[in-house]
Every structure is written in structure tokens, then in C-alpha cells.
Amino acid sequence: MEKKRTEISELGEFGLIERLAEGLKIKNEGIIKGIGDDAAVYDVGDKYLLTSSDMLLEGVHFDLSYMPLQHLGYKAIAVNVSDIAAMNGTPLQITVNLGLSNRFSVEAVEAIYGGIRAACDEYKVDLVGGDTTSSHSGLVMSVTVLGTVEKELITYRNGARKNNILCVTGDLGAAYIGLQVLEREKQEFMANAEMQPQLEKYDYIVGCQLRPKARMDIIYELRDLNVKPTSMIDVSDGLASDSFHLCRQSNLGVAIYENKLPIDKQVYETAAEFSIDPGACALNGGEDYELLFTIPQDDFEKIKNHPDIHTIGYMQSASKGKSYVTGNQDVVELKAQGWRHF
Amino acid sequence: MEKKRTEISELGEFGLIERLAEGLKIKNEGIIKGIGDDAAVYDVGDKYLLTSSDMLLEGVHFDLSYMPLQHLGYKAIAVNVSDIAAMNGTPLQITVNLGLSNRFSVEAVEAIYGGIRAACDEYKVDLVGGDTTSSHSGLVMSVTVLGTVEKELITYRNGARKNNILCVTGDLGAAYIGLQVLEREKQEFMANAEMQPQLEKYDYIVGCQLRPKARMDIIYELRDLNVKPTSMIDVSDGLASDSFHLCRQSNLGVAIYENKLPIDKQVYETAAEFSIDPGACALNGGEDYELLFTIPQDDFEKIKNHPDIHTIGYMQSASKGKSYVTGNQDVVELKAQGWRHF
Numbered sequence: 001m002e003k004k005r006t007e008i009s010e011l012g013e014f015g016l017i018e019r020l021a022e023g024l025k026i027k028n029e030g031i032i033k034g035i036g037d038d039a040a041v042y043d044v045g046d047k048y049l050l051t052s053s054d055m056l057l058e059g060v061h062f063d064l065s066y067m068p069l070q071h072l073g074y075k076a077i078a079v080n081v082s083d084i085a086a087m088n089g090t091p092l093q094i095t096v097n098l099g100l101s102n103r104f105s106v107e108a109v110e111a112i113y114g115g116i117r118a119a120c121d122e123y124k125v126d127l128v129g130g131d132t133t134s135s136h137s138g139l140v141m142s143v144t145v146l147g148t149v150e151k152e153l154i155t156y157r158n159g160a161r162k163n164n165i166l167c168v169t170g171d172l173g174a175a176y177i178g179l180q181v182l183e184r185e186k187q188e189f190m191a192n193a194e195m196q197p198q199l200e201k202y203d204y205i206v207g208c209q210l211r212p213k214a215r216m217d218i219i220y221e222l223r224d225l226n227v228k229p230t231s232m233i234d235v236s237d238g239l240a241s242d243s244f245h246l247c248r249q250s251n252l253g254v255a256i257y258e259n260k261l262p263i264d265k266q267v268y269e270t271a272a273e274f275s276i277d278p279g280a281c282a283l284n285g286g287e288d289y290e291l292l293f294t295i296p297q298d299d300f301e302k303i304k305n306h307p308d309i310h311t312i313g314y315m316q317s318a319s320k321g322k323s324y325v326t327g328n329q330d331v332v333e334l335k336a337q338g339w340r341h342f
Numbered sequence: 343m344e345k346k347r348t349e350i351s352e353l354g355e356f357g358l359i360e361r362l363a364e365g366l367k368i369k370n371e372g373i374i375k376g377i378g379d380d381a382a383v384y385d386v387g388d389k390y391l392l393t394s395s396d397m398l399l400e401g402v403h404f405d406l407s408y409m410p411l412q413h414l415g416y417k418a419i420a421v422n423v424s425d426i427a428a429m430n431g432t433p434l435q436i437t438v439n440l441g442l443s444n445r446f447s448v449e450a451v452e453a454i455y456g457g458i459r460a461a462c463d464e465y466k467v468d469l470v471g472g473d474t475t476s477s478h479s480g481l482v483m484s485v486t487v488l489g490t491v492e493k494e495l496i497t498y499r500n501g502a503r504k505n506n507i508l509c510v511t512g513d514l515g516a517a518y519i520g521l522q523v524l525e526r527e528k529q530e531f532m533a534n535a536e537m538q539p540q541l542e543k544y545d546y547i548v549g550c551q552l553r554p555k556a557r558m559d560i561i562y563e564l565r566d567l568n569v570k571p572t573s574m575i576d577v578s579d580g581l582a583s584d585s586f587h588l589c590r591q592s593n594l595g596v597a598i599y600e601n602k603l604p605i606d607k608q609v610y611e612t613a614a615e616f617s618i619d620p621g622a623c624a625l626n627g628g629e630d631y632e633l634l635f636t637i638p639q640d641d642f643e644k645i646k647n648h649p650d651i652h653t654i655g656y657m658q659s660a661s662k663g664k665s666y667v668t669g670n671q672d673v674v675e676l677k678a679q680g681w682r683h684f
Contacts, residue, residue, distance in 0.1 A: 007448070008442065027462075028466065040435065045388060053439050057441050057476075059478040092372075093370065102349075102350070106361065107346060126368050128377060129394065132362075134350075138479050
């Protein structure tokens, strides 16, 4: 009798995680949240401790032919800090596990650590340990971040309420379209090694891909504005996919307005070059690491003049589903393609 | 002008870590210990929080041709829990980052998680999150463990005192010689696919390699015996190398007695088969995940009848160096070969 073989692609990343987490029960007192949010939550008495972990693999998450090692080090920290931001928390410390093949010299590792240190300084995080080992198969970086949050400030994915306003920071789609530019330049370089990459006019979008920021600035500003989001997530898989997490966990639907999506001019122009719809880049591009959150309508006054917070829709009842209101006011079903790892 | 290229092998793993950690200053209040012990230490008020992280890469740390996936999942957790034990702490939660190539089916991932869950149950640890992603290059497992310890119980590497007794749990060299058996059987299988591996007579040593235990049992027993080690480390790189960490951080030397080393009969017999010195297996084999610790002489009475704690030497002044007293009472310099990852 043959053993059953189910391909991971049949379930997808989220389906796989759901299946693996099935029936898991928390055993230890004080663990408030396990799998299912941007970070796990542990009660340490006067505050909550947050833990999150992300892994970047060469050839899957980055391509060293256009990713400078310093930027890679920086990005590995920033994407982890972003998960702490998404819980409305403050990052504290990181551990970095590094797998290195012998094509990496000490100087190359120092370049990676240069980026790690720059991110640690920027986000006021301490590097407290990790594991450095050889790898037979490219560069592997696995980072775990710990953070803290005052108990009354913690923000989960499941706290959105009907008619809450949906907000997003910064702009969307840049990291995705920046990646398309880098891939195109790489192909051209491989076809003709004398070609010099022309990246000046793409500086913003390429920067978003290579060196994304964690939006800790917004977290501190929301505290100053006395705004506590009702739910929050960071945009790593794409606006549509990540808004679906808020919907599912808050048991709600959502309406997002195409003409409210914050999209940079360089994204519009470059998307046109590639004949891609810039709205699709914003909805499904991913890797923006912007914050997507909901606030009560009463808080609208507090954020409406913030230059970097954009109101893009609102939460509606689950029975109304997920709507995308196009530029000419057609209401269509919002679909998430997200980032397919498998 | 050519850029300088230093090979990682010139520095070795510890030299590289030292260089990367150079000049790092802790910025955040409450972080008591960063790089340099089995776990980082953070003060959460009434107790300390411990963090440690380890990564296992296919082809470097394990070979799937003889490592069953369940055992791999178990081992990845056990080696991390062992780091918490080495701080005299209690494990609390883990995050698991998994990189999977498409040769892995959902059923294969479930087998890995079967082992993870078994270890979580055994060590009373909660799986609270992680990242699952595709890999172009074999299986990658990166685990981070959090633990806690009462402040008065925490044990660092640097607390050993002159004339403290050096103790080790269990026995040594088994995981190393078990690996030699597995490698030999693999070679024979590759030469003749009809050969069936004969592993029954090697069950203990093969088990030590494939499914090592974290010695949490000893931690609980030491508490019951009211013994607080003055320094502690887990034996991952090999007894000699790991005793050197205690020496360096406590600014002491050590004397270890060959005829005191706990070595299982199966290790003796199998070492003879391979014409290897069993003492060398015990000193430099590594991957034992036993606890190596020091106690004041006054505590000797409390542990002397414990069947699984062995006194193997004592700490001496740094000026006396590191001594190995051979079976016929020759005193030679103790040398550490450890595990070379690079």
C-alpha cells in the first residue's frame, strides 16, 4: 500500500500552519497568545513580552546578485522589528542564527553584521546571541526578536469592530515593483555583462525592496496622539491578504477603496513600464512592512492630518464580505493572492 | 587594489563570534547578559527570562538518510532546552522556523512536528509560533527557546571557584561514536543497496546521536538536593572544549581525570571496533548534551550517591593551566578539538 503524499502547495503556507497547529493547547501559565498573531505574548507581570521569528533564505527571500550584504543584515532585523510594531510593542533584543557557506569570507560576514548593527541602533534593540554555523547551501538568516508592551496598549489582529476605519501607513507596492526592476536588470546583466544597471530613476522603489523600514516611528506617534488601534498587522504578504487576517480573526468583512490606496509616483510610472496595474501591486505585492490597522471612528480626528497615515476603507459585517471599490465606484470582491512561498 | 579576504576557518566559530560581538554595548535596561553564555538573560522583575537559539541545517548537522524526521524534530527542541537547563532554568516556550524544499510532503512535515510535539510534552514547553517557508536547499530548522529562572538560582559559566568539583551528568562520547556507526552503515548501504543496516547492538549510542535528551531531570533533582552549581554549561562541542569555556569565563584552570570519565560499555566496545580511543570520544566527541557544572566541595556529600552525576575533576588556578590526568597518572595538557563547523 502506498503512503499518502500531500504536496505542501495543496495546502499553502497558511493551510500548512493551521494543520500543524491543530489541537495545540497551551500548557504554561502566563502564555496569553501562541500561534496566530504577529508575535506570541507572555505575561511577565507588569507588562507583556512579545516574541516573533522570521527566516530569510538565499534564493527564496533574497538574491545576493543584487542584495548588498549590509542591506540584507538590516532587512532581517527590520522585518522582525516590524512584527513587534504590529503588536503595538517596543522591540528589546534579537538573536541571529546565521548559516554560511565557505564562499563567505569574514569580511562578508562583517558586512552583514554592519547592517544588523545599523538596524539595532536605529530600533534601539540589543543583539544578545545566536548561532553561527556553516551551510552547504547558501546563506541562511534566522532572527528572533523579543519586545515588550504595556498591557493596556497591546493590539491583536482580532480586535477590529464593525465600522472601524482601516488605516495604512506609508505607501504600498513599492517593494514589489522594485523587485521587478532588480530582476529585470539582473536578466539584462546576465545577457550582457558589460551592461551597467540603471537604477537612479528607481531609487525609491529599489530602496523599499532592499532596505525596508519597520514603522516604529508610527507606533511612537500613535502613542503621542493617544490612539490605540483596535487591531493591527504588518503588511508582509500584501494588503489584501493581510487585511483578510484582520477580517478572519475579528470575524468581519472589509471595504477597501482603490482611489484611497497610497501609491508612490515611482510605483505608478514603473508599473506602467511593466504593464502591471499599480493597484494590483498595492493589493498583492507584499513586503511593504507598513502597518495596517483599524481605529474607532471617534479617533479619526486625531490621525486625519498625519501625513503618513492613510484611511483606505472600513470594516463591515462578515455577511457583507470583502469589497474592493474601484476607481469608478464599481464594487467587486476583494481577492488576495498574497505571497506564495510554496 | 584587492580587497582583503579572510577565510572563516582562519578564525573558527568562536573567533568569528568574538570578532562580530566586538564593541557591542547593551543599550536596554534589564538585559543582564547578552552574547557569551548558553542563553541571554533579561530581568522581568521577579525572575530572569532566558533566551537561546540554535539552527540545524541538512548536510551539516544531520543527514536525512539515517535521521528519521520525528527524531530530527525532537532533537531540534531538546538541544535548545538543553541551553536553558545549562542556565539552571526551566523552559517555557519555543518558536520554530522551518525551511522546506518541495521534496517534503505535508506528511513529512507532520512527522517533524510529531517529534517537536513529543519534545514539547516531555519538557513542558509550548510551541508559540515561527515561520514556515520554502527552501531551495534542503531542510533548515531554526529554533528559539524562552525559559525562566528564579534570580537566586541562575547559573552562569563564570561563577566557578578554585577547588570547586567538576561534575558531569550521564555519560560521554556516545553520540559521537553513534554517528560513526551511522556513517559506516550509510557507506555500506551505498555500496550495496541490498545490505540491511545492523544497528541492534548499537542501540544506545545510535539513540544518543539521533534523539539526545536535555537533562531537565538533573536540574529538578539539583533543586531537590539543594545544590546550586557555581558554573554550568551543556556539553555540545565536547567535554574538553566546553570545560574551557568554564575556565576562560571563570578565569581558572581545570584538572580532569581520565579514569573518572563516565563512558558507556557500548562506547568502549564500538570505539575499539573503529580503533578510536574512547577517552578521545568522551573529551572531544561532542553532542552529548549532558550538563557540565562545578560545585563547592561542601556540596559533595549531597551528590556523591547520585547515580547519574559523576565527579571528574576540579577547578584549579589559571596559572596551573588545564590538566588531563591519564589512567596511569601522567599529567598532560588538556587539549580541545571541539566540533569544527567551519
